[in-house]
Amino acid sequence: MDKTLANLEAAVGGIEDGMTVMIGGFGGSGAPIELIHALVDRFQRTGSPKNLTVVNNNAGNGRVGLAAMIDAGMVGKMICSFPRSADPRAFTEKYLAGEIALELVPQGTLAERIRAAGAGIPAFYTPTSYGTDLAVGKPTAEFDGRHYVQERWLKADVALLKAELGDRMGNLTYRKAARNFSPLMAAAASRTIVQVSRLVEPGAIDPEQVITPSIFVDGVVEVADAQQEEALMRQGVAHVG
Amino acid sequence: MSAKLSNAQIAWRAAQDIEDGTYVNLGIGFPEMVAKFQPEGRQAIFHTENGVLNFGEAPAAGEEDWDLINAGKKAITLRPGAAFFHHADSFAMVRGGHLDVAILGAYEVAENGDLANWSTGPKGVPAVGGAMDLVHGAKRVAVITDHVTKDGKPKLVQRCTLPLTGVGCVTRVYTSLAVVDIEGGRFVLREKLPSLSIDELQAVTGAELVLPPQIGDLVAPEL
Numbered sequence: 184m185d186k187t188l189a190n191l192e193a194a195v196g197g198i199e200d201g202m203t204v205m206i207g208g209f210g211g212s213g214a215p216i217e218l219i220h221a222l223v224d225r226f227q228r229t230g231s232p233k234n235l236t237v238v239n240n241n242a243g244n245g246r247v248g249l250a251a252m253i254d255a256g257m258v259g260k261m262i263c264s265f266p267r268s269a270d271p272r273a274f275t276e277k278y279l280a281g282e283i284a285l286e287l288v289p290q291g292t293l294a295e296r297i298r299a300a301g302a303g304i305p306a307f308y309t310p311t312s313y314g315t316d317l318a319v320g321k322p323t324a325e326f327d328g329r330h331y332v333q334e335r336w337l338k339a340d341v342a343l344l345k346a347e348l349g350d351r352m353g354n355l356t357y358r359k360a361a362r363n364f365s366p367l368m369a370a371a372a373s374r375t376i377v378q379v380s381r382l383v384e385p386g387a388i389d390p391e392q393v394i395t396p397s398i399f400v401d402g403v404v405e406v407a408d409a410q411q412e413e414a415l416m417r418q419g420v421a422h423v424g
Numbered sequence: 425m426s427a428k429l430s431n432a433q434i435a436w437r438a439a440q441d442i443e444d445g446t447y448v449n450l451g452i453g454f455p456e457m458v459a460k461f462q463p464e465g466r467q468a469i470f471h472t473e474n475g476v477l478n479f480g481e482a483p484a485a486g487e488e489d490w491d492l493i494n495a496g497k498k499a500i501t502l503r504p505g506a507a508f509f510h511h512a513d514s515f516a517m518v519r520g521g522h523l524d525v526a527i528l529g530a531y532e533v534a535e536n537g538d539l540a541n542w543s544t545g546p547k548g549v550p551a552v553g554g555a556m557d558l559v560h561g562a563k564r565v566a567v568i569t570d571h572v573t574k575d576g577k578p579k580l581v582q583r584c585t586l587p588l589t590g591v592g593c594v595t596r597v598y599t600s601l602a603v604v605d606i607e608g609g610r611f612v613l614r615e616k617l618p619s620l621s622i623d624e625l626q627a628v629t630g631a632e633l634v635l636p637p638q639i640g641d642l643v644a645p646e647l
Contacts, residue, residue: 209474209493209497209511210474210497211490211493211497212474212490212491212492212493213491240474240511264551264552264553264554265551265552265553266549266550266551267549267551268497269497271549274549275549278549279548279549285549285550287550287551287552288552289552289553289554289555289556289557290473290511290515290552290553290554290557291473291511291514291515291519291554292556292557293511294510294511294512294514294515295512295515297512298512309519310519310560310561311519311556311557311560312556313590313591314538314590314591315556315587315588315589315590315591316543316587316588317556330591357508358491359489359491359492359508360472360474360475360476360491360492360508361491362475362508362509362510363474363475363510363511364510364511365510366510367510367512394510411490411491412490413490413493413497414490
């Protein structure tokens, strides 16, 4: 079995207008910059995919990565916990102009909704947000004397992730704190595409070290010397215009 | 009323209550300062929402590894015995009752333990991060804050007027003037600045302070 993809263009080829796309990373840690930029480039070349719903903890920083997607005008809605950053212009401008929708989700609830989707659990109860504005309209229940809010799973059509080592079958390891949401998103998306910093043969990753097993992964593409969002942002790089 | 503790002194005072070996989450911004003031001989284990336990100080400028950051997106270092984990495990630690202490900032704290610290109203871009998760699950949820707002209005109130982060979740408040516990839906005064009378403190507090027989002096070193 070989899930390697020819190049970045092929990796983002199946993403269509209106899809829900999960993007791994927390701030710049784990952000799959090259996959995102390949998608932005495709949009700028062809006008598609547009009107995407994007799931990420944040809503971009500076003018690269997710911020570049938003700048390009291909994101219709963000589902995230914290749409602020050192340089949140891209999202802020579009949000205040009414050009992008926002579903604000507490961070742990966001993680668990994604986890639940990958695990086949349609809904669950959490104490988070009980009695707050973010629980309005959601069912609540009492268990052992405490109040909980019902939250639903969050699925996606595609997940775009970054991993450190990946073998041709799709087994993955991550670097330091860069895994964050990615193992959850890998399971929650119908199609999971991963840029790996080093592509290896099956067997090269010790099975005891695999963090995301291959069953959750559909395609891997090697991007050696991957760029880091935080570093690009600090250099003032802009991917769009 | 002029004397009050600086932010560093409030953080110092909160740090004195953190025992050796406890698992602690510090909210982004002001609460992060608590880590600097751990008493000699004690070592807390710090948790960050994005999947690290037992992180240490910031690296030297130029030594940053941007795959190794905290919830505030600042570069961090690791201590021996650190661990990485994904976000669902991270919030299992939070909601599952495994953290000993969470320390957060506040816009308002009510005498029933309600906390408002994520939104000042409908203007601008709303952002919540992990605050609504952190207030549930930690064995102690403490707040560090100035006692009053920049306009001099009480931040300790009968009922919060700003959007809530959590209901009945705060157990202790460290302010620039006092240390207050929340017990049975009331503010119980534990310590106050020695230079401040009870009446003066009550005048800048938006709900009645319950006065136990013993009220300690709130004294912090110059920092």
